[in-house]
Structures are given as structure tokens and as C-alpha cells.
Amino acid sequence: MVAADRKTGVNGATGETGETETTDMTGTTDMTGVIGADAMAPEADDLIPVSSPEIERKSIQLQEGETLRILAEKLFGNREFWIYIYLENSESIADPNRVPAGxxxxxxxxxxxxxDPADxxxxxxxxxLGDQVLHS
Structure with missing residues (x-):
């Protein structure tokens, strides 16, 4: 009987890198020694919960005489980006035109x-978006 060997890659029939499978002339594949993905999957009891790291949020205190527009100009290079400061803080800002200092x-x-102020x-x-918020 004539057999053909071939190496399979990551996306090959075995799903394992570098495994060899042998196919004889009858079309039967010898998968001896090949570990399938199901056999390698961890049991639920073996899984360790991983908590996702929290994103560090930066904050700033609004100074006397500053507005959201002035702050946006200082931080992001264009006054129109005030809307994003407002959206991040809308629960604590009743009126974006009257934000208290401090x-x-x-x-x-x-x-x-x-x-992107250059775009x-x-x-x-x-x-x-700012116009929509102000006129709603």
C-alpha cells in the first residue's frame, strides 16, 4: 500500500502546528498521535477568572473663568471638542453653558x-454633535 505524508500547518486538517498525518490510497487518514483541539481545551474547573484592568481615567478641575470650550481648546486644540468633555460628565452638568468653577x-x-484638531x-x-445637544 502506498501512503502519502504531509505536514499540516496551524490551519491544516489537524489544527496542530507541525503534525504529520498519513493518508493511504483508500483515503483513510491515520491520525495516530494527533491531539485535537477538543482534547486540549481546558475544563471549566481549570479556568482562572481574569479581571480586566480598569482604564485609567484622567480628570481635571475647571478653573475660575474657564468654560468647556476654553478647556477643549487648551487640551485638544479646538473649542468644538467641548462636547466630548460634556458627554463624559453629563450626569454632573445640567447646562453645558453654565459649568461651575471647581x-x-x-x-x-x-x-x-x-x-483630531487637524482633521x-x-x-x-x-x-x-454640540449643536444637537445645545438645541435639544
Missing amino acids: IQLTLPDPGHYRI PASVNRAKE
């Missing part, structure tokens, strides 16, 4: 909101 504000993640689309998105 309030502790959670800062938005620029990546999450795609804050006109980013600035326009912020402006449109």
Missing part, C-alpha cells in the same frame, strides 16, 4: 471620540 471633570479619551471631519463631527 467642578472635577473626567476627560474624554481622544482615541474613543476620534479627536476637518473630526472638528465638524464635534460641532454638529
Whole structure:
């Protein structure tokens, strides 16, 4: 009987890197020594719960004479990004036009909101969202 050996890769029939499977001329595959993915899966009792790390949130205290727009200009390079500071703190800000000095504000993640003062689309998105909030 003639047999053909082949190495399988990660995505091969065995699912194991570097395993060899032998197929004879009848089409039967000898999987001797091959450990399938099911056999390698851990039992539920063996799993250790992993807690996800909390994202460190930055905050800042609004100073006397500052507004959300002034703060956005200082932090993000454009006043239109005030909306994202407001959204992150909307539970503690009743009116975005009247934010009291001394309030502790959670800062938005620029990546999450795609804050980019050099990108006109980013600035326009912020402006449109701000207009919606102010006129709702």
C-alpha cells in the first residue's frame, strides 16, 4: 500500500502546528498521535477568572473663568471638542453653558471620540454633535 505524508500547518486538517498525518490510497487518514483541539481545551474547573484592568481615567478641575470650550481648546486644540468633555460628565452638568468653577471633570479619551484638531471631519463631527445637544 502506498501512503502519502504531509505536514499540516496551524490551519491544516489537524489544527496542530507541525503534525504529520498519513493518508493511504483508500483515503483513510491515520491520525495516530494527533491531539485535537477538543482534547486540549481546558475544563471549566481549570479556568482562572481574569479581571480586566480598569482604564485609567484622567480628570481635571475647571478653573475660575474657564468654560468647556476654553478647556477643549487648551487640551485638544479646538473649542468644538467641548462636547466630548460634556458627554463624559453629563450626569454632573445640567447646562453645558453654565459649568461651575471647581467642578472635577473626567476627560474624554481622544482615541474613543476620534479627536483630531487637524482633521476637518473630526472638528465638524464635534460641532454638529454640540449643536444637537445645545438645541435639544
